[in-house]
Structures are given as structure tokens and as C-alpha cells.
Amino acid sequence: MISSTTKQRGFTLLEVMLAMAVFAIAGVALLGVADNNYRHISHIEEQMFANWVASNQLVEVSLDKTWPPRNNRKGKVEMAGRTWYWQQKVIKTANKELRAVNMQVRLNEDDELVSASLMTYLAQDKP
Numbered sequence: 312m313i314s315s316t317t318k319q320r321g322f323t324l325l326e327v328m329l330a331m332a333v334f335a336i337a338g339v340a341l342l343g344v345a346d347n348n349y350r351h352i353s354h355i356e357e358q359m360f361a362n363w364v365a366s367n368q369l370v371e372v373s374l375d376k377t378w379p380p381r382n383n384r385k386g387k388v389e390m391a392g393r394t395w396y397w398q399q400k401v402i403k404t405a406n407k408e409l410r411a412v413n414m415q416v417r418l419n420e421d422d423e424l425v426s427a428s429l430m431t432y433l434a435q436d437k438p
Contacts, residue, residue: 357418358426360390361416361417361425361426361427362416362429364390364395364397365397365414365415365416365429367388368388368399368416369412369429369431372399372412372433378435379401380399380401380433381401382399383399383401384399395416395417395418395426396418396419396420397414397415397416398414398415398417399412399413400415401413404432408434408437409432409433409435410432410435411430411432412430412432412433413429413430414428414430415427416428
């Protein structure tokens with residue numbers, strides 16, 4: 312015979328709903344963290360490629376033997392499946408035989424903010 316005082320084992324509906332709510336909140340928080348991480352990694356990747364483009368353009372300027380370097384040159388280059396827009400600015404220094412060259416790189420030509428900006432100094436070759 313089964314006595315009426317035996318207790319059933321298991322979870323109540325309230326306990327199950329509370330557990331589901333906890334897991335749902337944890338899942339939403341985890342998705343938010345993953346999305347934030349993806350955006351930061353994408354931004355770092357963009358800056359890395361922009362720095363490579365700027366560095367490559369500065370190497371080209373340093374290999375060019377014309378003096379002074381041409382100012383306000385612009386161009387575009389393909390790297391990593393994207394088109395990068397660069398702009399070169401030549402800045403006079405106190406020394407007449409030395410110029411500063413600032414290379415700015417943008418992902419979109421009309422962006423106001425630059426993705427990367429590098430500067431180098433070039434000395435005039437003496438004959």
C-alpha cells in the first residue's frame with residue numbers, strides 16, 4: 312500500500328521557471344560580451360591594416376629622390392580586400408635640409424577621422 316504522506320521528488324514549476332530565467336539572463340549577457348569583443352577586434356584589425364598602408368606609403372616616399380617631397384599627394388591602395396585612402400602632408404622644419412612627412416590613412420575617402428597616421432623625417436641628399 313502506498314501511504315498518502317509520501318513526498319514526490321522533482322522540481323516545482325516555479326523552480327524550473329526561475330532556472331530558465333537565470334539561464335536566459337546569462338545567455339543575453341554572454342551575447343553582449345561576444346558582440347562587444349567582435350567590435351573591438353574589428354577596430355584593432357582596421358587600425359593594423361591602416362598602419363601597414365601608412366608605413367608602405369612612407370617607404371615609397373623615402374625611396375623617391377625628388378626634393379622636397381610633393382605635398383598633399385593623395386591616393387588609394389588595395390589591402391586585405393579593402394580600399395584604403397591615403398593622404399601625404401609635407402611639413403617644413405627649422406632645418407632647411409629636413410622635412411617631416413605625415414601619412415594619414417582612411418577607410419572611406421570622405422571620413423573626417425583617420426584610421427592611422429604615421430610621420431617620418433626625410434633628409435635632403437647631399438651631392
